Amino acid sequence: xxxxxxxxxxxxxxTPLLYDERKAETFVRALGARITGSEVIVTxxxxxxxxxxxxxxxxxxxxxxxxxxxxxxxxxxxxxxVFQNVALIPVEGTLVHKGAWIGSSSGETSYQGIQTQIAxxxxxxxxxxxxxxxxxxxxxxxxxxxxxxxxxxIAAMSREMPTMAILTDFAYSAGYLTASPARQIVMPKYGGAxxxxxxxxxxxxxxxxxxxxxKVTIIRAGxxxxxxxxxxxxxxxxxxxxxAQVEAMREDFADxxxxxxxxxxxxxxxxxxxxxxxxxxxxxxLGLVDAIADPLEAFSAFVKEVNRS
Numbered sequence: 001x002x003x004x005x006x007x008x009x010x011x012x013x014x015t016p017l018l019y020d021e022r023k024a025e026t027f028v029r030a031l032g033a034r035i036t037g038s039e040v041i042v043t044x045x046x047x048x049x050x051x052x053x054x055x056x057x058x059x060x061x062x063x064x065x066x067x068x069x070x071x072x073x074x075x076x077x078x079x080x081x082v083f084q085n086v087a088l089i090p091v092e093g094t095l096v097h098k099g100a101w102i103g104s105s106s107g108e109t110s111y112q113g114i115q116t117q118i119a120x121x122x123x124x125x126x127x128x129x130x131x132x133x134x135x136x137x138x139x140x141x142x143x144x145x146x147x148x149x150x151x152x153x154i155a156a157m158s159r160e161m162p163t164m165a166i167l168t169d170f171a172y173s174a175g176y177l178t179a180s181p182a183r184q185i186v187m188p189k190y191g192g193a194x195x196x197x198x199x200x201x202x203x204x205x206x207x208x209x210x211x212x213x214x215k216v217t218i219i220r221a222g223x224x225x226x227x228x229x230x231x232x233x234x235x236x237x238x239x240x241x242x243x244a245q246v247e248a249m250r251e252d253f254a255d256x257x258x259x260x261x262x263x264x265x266x267x268x269x270x271x272x273x274x275x276x277x278x279x280x281x282x283x284x285x286l287g288l289v290d291a292i293a294d295p296l297e298a299f300s301a302f303v304k305e306v307n308r309s
Contacts, residue, residue: 016144016200016246017173079120084303087121087133089114095142095174109139111146114178118153125161132162132306134299135182141173141195144249148177151256155181158260162309164302166295167191172277173199176288177253181260185289186298193283196253197275198246202239203230250275261287 079102081088091114092104099110102117124130135154157163158181165171165179167187172195179185179193187193209216209231216231228238254270265287273286280292291298 016198016242016249017142080117080124082124082130085129085131085307086303087117087124087130089117089121089133089135091135091137091175091178092139092168095139095147095178097143097146108142111143111150114150115146115153118150118157122157122160130161131309132164132302133157134302135163135165135179136168136295137165137171137175137179138168139172139175139178140170141175141177143174144198147174148252148256151177151181151260154178155260158183162302162306164298166298167193167289168295173197173275177256180257184291184302186291186293186295187280187283187289188295189280189292191280192277193280193288194273194278194286195275196250196257196270196273198249198253200242200246202228202234202242204233205230206232264290 090103091109093107093109096108096110098112099105099108102113103109121130121133125133154163163182164184164186165182167179167185168191169188170192171179171185171187172192176193176195185193206216218226218229218231220226228234228242250271254267257270258265258267269286278286278288280289283289284292293301
């Protein structure tokens with residue numbers, strides 16, 4: 001396994017993820033054999049999905065063109081784009097915990113970058129420089145670490161100013177988590193929302209290695225050291241602990257959604273979705289979103305409303 005694939009593997013396997021399961025399955029099908037060196041069989045898959053944010057000419061909403069914030073300040077760079085007194089914060093592609101960039105980079109958006117923008121937007125609002133904020137979202141989700149802190153920051157921003165999450169296409173799992181604290185959520189007719197759940201994967205290479213005549217010896221100091229590694233079967237007690245962990249995270253996810261969506265969807269109803277993904281009509285009826293509309297039209301209406309008030 002190359003260093004690059006080892007780095008990818010440790011971020012995918014054995015760690016909880018806020019990904020829609022179809023995106024996770026697509027990743028395993030595409031890169032699993034290259035990471036493991038042998039064929040990977042998905043035994044309970046749903047078909048997977050290929051998704052690139054804002055692909056095929058899909059429109060952006062408007063004119064989109066802490067250390068990270070201080071770095072930008074020193075160089076005189078704005079942390080966020082502004083259109084007619086409305087701040088614009090993009091949330092697209094795979095969501096990762098850390099990344100010293102603003103916006104998206106190589107198909108990823110970092111929670112660090114989003115939080116830096118939110119802090120700058122709140123300062124601008126306090127100084128009377130903006131009147132509201134729009135989150136442009138097109139994401140199948142990403143990492144757990146940093147996701148809930150980002151949702152909390154968006155909730156704080158929403159208490160201070162009008163906010164709208166515009167789903168240019170999809171908001172699944174962590175993508176929907178970031179949308180839920182906005183005062184309003186709008187999605188296009190053929191977009192998708194939901195996947196209020198957590199996924200965790202473990203790759204067991206032990207049988208494949210034995211067939212190839214490779215025996216891995218793990219020398220431990222502490223019986224729990226290297227627990228859950230890919231060279232041994234997953235112990236049942238660890239599987240139980242991981243299951244409890246993702247269930248607790250799902251509870252927090254549903255609670256965050258319920259608080260952000262106020263009375264439009266309860267925690268019980270969020271949990272009852274069982275991490276399903278919904279089309280626009282079902283998402284609206286469940287209270288996951290507030291309206292179905294063209295993203296550009298929704299953005300224009302928001303801009304007019306905040307400037308009128």
